[in-house]
Amino acid sequence: MNALRLPNSPPDSPIYTKKTREMASLAKTYHENLQMDNLVDDIPDYEYDDALNPLTATLSQGEKNKLASYLTTDEIERALKDLPDGKAAGIDGIPHEMWKALANRYENMRKAGKPGFDIIKCLTSLYNDIEKHRLIQLTEFPKGWMCPIYKKGNTTEISNYRPITVLNTDYKIMTRSLTTRITSVVPHLIHKDQAGFMKGRRIEDQTELVKLMLDSCEAEEQNGVIVCLDQEKAYDKVQHNFIWKTLDKFGFPKHFTNTVKTLYENADTVIIINGVISEPYKVT
Numbered sequence: 001m002n003a004l005r006l007p008n009s010p011p012d013s014p015i016y017t018k019k020t021r022e023m024a025s026l027a028k029t030y031h032e033n034l035q036m037d038n039l040v041d042d043i044p045d046y047e048y049d050d051a052l053n054p055l056t057a058t059l060s061q062g063e064k065n066k067l068a069s070y071l072t073t074d075e076i077e078r079a080l081k082d083l084p085d086g087k088a089a090g091i092d093g094i095p096h097e098m099w100k101a102l103a104n105r106y107e108n109m110r111k112a113g114k115p116g117f118d119i120i121k122c123l124t125s126l127y128n129d130i131e132k133h134r135l136i137q138l139t140e141f142p143k144g145w146m147c148p149i150y151k152k153g154n155t156t157e158i159s160n161y162r163p164i165t166v167l168n169t170d171y172k173i174m175t176r177s178l179t180t181r182i183t184s185v186v187p188h189l190i191h192k193d194q195a196g197f198m199k200g201r202r203i204e205d206q207t208e209l210v211k212l213m214l215d216s217c218e219a220e221e222q223n224g225v226i227v228c229l230d231q232e233k234a235y236d237k238v239q240h241n242f243i244w245k246t247l248d249k250f251g252f253p254k255h256f257t258n259t260v261k262t263l264y265e266n267a268d269t270v271i272i273i274n275g276v277i278s279e280p281y282k283v284t
Helices: 020-034 045-052 061-068 073-082 096-111 119-133 169-183 204-219 240-250 254-265
Strands: 144-150 161-167 268-273
Touching: 020 144, 020 268, 045 240, 061 169, 061 254, 073 096, 073 119, 073 169, 096 119, 096 169, 119 169, 119 254, 161 169, 169 254, 240 254
Parallel strands: 144 268
Antiparallel strands: 144 161
8 A cells, every 4th residue: 555645634635644553543543533434422321222123033942042151162163174275364363274283183193192282272262251251451363454456446445445444263253153053043133134144045136126116117107216325334233232132032042142242342453554553443
């Protein structure tokens, strides 16, 4: 990255910085402030209730029991195997392949009747400890680093870079295990119109539905309007408190919700530009 425009410089005579440390700090401030841009603080509980009251689906007792149990070695082993190779490492520099190599080495030693270090058992103990006692604030377990990838437009505008955050593999093994558990219980909770990000559903279903609606309107000679809404940085602007209230509404057990909470509450991100690391900011 060669230069970035200083955000407070006038549009007609922009001022740029070519100092990498200043660019990293600028990017950090931009993404930190973006989380709260145009958001309302101290939303009253009744507004949350108004949004969530229409939800009627809830988890069964069996599903609650499943989510309330501690992660198992089988789940951790599966999550590790599912992680793809060739991905960028997190802030600790350890790629997926190293954890897989440790697991394979132990399996070979076990088959040979020799003692070895069981990384799966070790990780399971770590995750169970987090589930039971939560994370300490100073840990860097959920810490991520963001790589701004140029997307389009003026290269000196930080808003024209796609933020890709890379997390440590041991963190991703745990979150993938939790995600697998959710996947098995949420299909009946999420409305069928939600096609994206749901296993067994396709985002293409929505475009096909639009085509059917157009054909229907033309056949019946009806007027209509298609309204497409795109919320900028939507995922960055979902307040965590709303997530916890939504999980409670669906009947998620406290064990599961508190585990996700501790991963979010301690999540810091740094931005790396040209090899220089910014100060961390908290994901809110």
